[in-house]
Amino acid sequence: MSVVTRFAPSPTGELHLGSAYSARVAWQWAREAGGRFLVRVEDTDIRRCRREYETAMLEDLRWLGLDWDGEVRRQSDHFADYGRVLDELDGRGLIYPCFCTRADIAREIAAASSAPHGAPHGPDGPLYPGTCRHLSNEERQRRVADGVEFCMRLDAARAAEQAGPYAFVDETQGRIEGQPLLMGDFVIARKDTPTSYHLAVTVDDHLQGVTLVTRGEDLLPSTHVHGLLQKLLGYAAPQYAHHRLLTDPTGRRFAKRDKDLTIRALREAGKTPQEVFALIDAFPVSA
Ligand code: GLU
Numbered sequence: 572m573s574v575v576t577r578f579a580p581s582p583t584g585e586l587h588l589g590s591a592y593s594a595r596v597a598w599q600w601a602r603e604a605g606g607r608f609l610v611r612v613e614d615t616d617i618r619r620c621r622r623e624y625e626t627a628m629l630e631d632l633r634w635l636g637l638d639w640d641g642e643v644r645r646q647s648d649h650f651a652d653y654g655r656v657l658d659e660l661d662g663r664g665l666i667y668p669c670f671c672t673r674a675d676i677a678r679e680i681a682a683a684s685s686a687p688h689g690a691p692h693g694p695d696g697p698l699y700p701g702t703c704r705h706l707s708n709e710e711r712q713r714r715v716a717d718g719v720e721f722c723m724r725l726d727a728a729r730a731a732e733q734a735g736p737y738a739f740v741d742e743t744q745g746r747i748e749g750q751p752l753l754m755g756d757f758v759i760a761r762k763d764t765p766t767s768y769h770l771a772v773t774v775d776d777h778l779q780g781v782t783l784v785t786r787g788e789d790l791l792p793s794t795h796v797h798g799l800l801q802k803l804l805g806y807a808a809p810q811y812a813h814h815r816l817l818t819d820p821t822g823r824r825f826a827k828r829d830k831d832l833t834i835r836a837l838r839e840a841g842k843t844p845q846e847v848f849a850l851i852d853a854f855p856v857s858a
Contacts, residue, residue, distance in 0.1 A: 574606030575782045578637075579772070581613045582624035585833040586631040589817045589825030592851050596814050597785040598637045609779055610639040614647045615764050615771050631834040635844045644779065646771050653766035656774050656804065657723065657759065665730050665803070666759055668721040669703040670714050676700065691755065694792040698755030699724065722767075723760040727752050727799075734802040739794060742783075742812040749798040757796060773797045777806040788813040788857070789824075815856035824857070 576597040580590055601608035610632065614620035629643065660666045671679075679700040683690040690697040704726060706714075715721065731751035738748050758767045766774075776784060776797075784794075791813050801808050816824050825832060837847050 572782060574601055574604035575609065575780050576601045576606065576785055577609040577611050577776070577779065577781050578632075578639075579611040579613050579775075579786075580628055581616065581619075582621055582628055583616070583619045584624060585830075585835050586628045587825050587829055587834065588832045588847075588851055588854065591631070591635060591637075591834055591847065592817045593785070593787060593814065594632060594635075594637050595848070595851070596812070598639075600783055600785055600812065601640075606782075607640040608637075609641060609781070610643045611775060611779070612643060612645040613768065613771065614645060615761070615766050615768065617647065617764060620647075627835060631838070634838060635834065635847065644775060646766070646775065647764075649771075649775075650765050652778065653760075653770050653774055656770065657765065660725070660759070660803070661723075663733065663803075665726055665733065666723045667704055667706075667726060668711055668715065669699070669724045669756075669758075670706075670719045670721045671699075671702055675702065693754050695754075699757070701756055704756060720762050722758050722762045724756040725759045725796075727754070727756050730799060730803055734799055737798050737802040737808070739798045739808050740810050741791075741794075742810065744813070747794075749802070750795045751799040753792055753795045769793060769796050769800065773800040773804070773806070776809055777801070777804070781809050783810045783812060785812045785814060787816050789816060817851065817854050818857055820855065822855070822857070 578594040578597045580586070598608045610629070612625050614625065625645070632639070657666065676699060679702055680690045680697045683700055690700065692698065703724070734751060736749065738746050740746050757769060759770050761767050794811055794813070798808060818824050830836065834847060837850070842850070
């Protein structure tokens with residue numbers, strides 16, 4: 572089977588050293604295997620993403636010589652694909668509308684924290700307490716008719732039951748048993764878009780025939796829920812290679828806020844692509 576990898580940046584800022592490193596990991600796996608390297612623009616967060624950043628990122632990738640195969644897929648052009656999958660999950664009784672505001676959720680969590688078992692935690696802090704999972708259909712319809720904004724959440728316990736056990740393989744860590752409840756009832760469609768990061772990534776990796784997902788190890792928890800969605804939807808699970816994150820000498824990760832370490836800034840300062848890669852190779856990676 573031919574290797575297909577992808578680099579999937581969100582255009583919320585300029586390409587920096589950390590993301591260029593990540594792009595090169597995916598590019599290298601594909602090129603060494605004589606496979607395909609895809610680029611996908613993950614712009615479902617329409618409030619934060621900008622077309623100018625997308626154009627700049629693609630230009631920077633090209634300048635670095637990280638050439639990609641085929642068309643760039645832009646997620647905001649494919650909402651209908653995600654909508655179809657949402658409808659399927661809905662038909663199977665696996666998703667529900669959630670009308671909670673951030674303040675509602677914080678209040679529920681604070682109340683649960685004083686209970687004997689406390690509020691359940693996930694990798695990013697307390698999990699959604701499940702308030703809206705218990706609403707009656709009539710109540711849901713009433714709130715929708717009243718124009719209350721809502722997102723959609725996956726009923727993780729029910730999904731785990733329908734999916735059954737699953738596992739995924741990471742190139743360095745080997746076989747990892749899927750933990751379907753790791754992120755609780757996560758958001759599967761946001762209030763402002765008919766999808767979420769988790770849904771769009773899972774659907775796209777499947778539709779694009781991605782065989783090896785390379786991405787930062789900070790996204791390992793997400794892989795557990797992507798595995799759950801793949802199992803539910805009957806998609807073949809890709810292999811994974813979670814890579815370490817490039818850090819500055821103090822151990823801090825690069826982020827879009829590090830303006831002087833964008834590829835653009837380095838290029839304008841007269842560096843060549845070779846010098847940029849040499850710089851990347853000189854930085855430490857997370858322990
Ligand atoms: N769009 C994500 C990001 O920029 C990466 C998603 C992925 O590789 O699955 O962090």
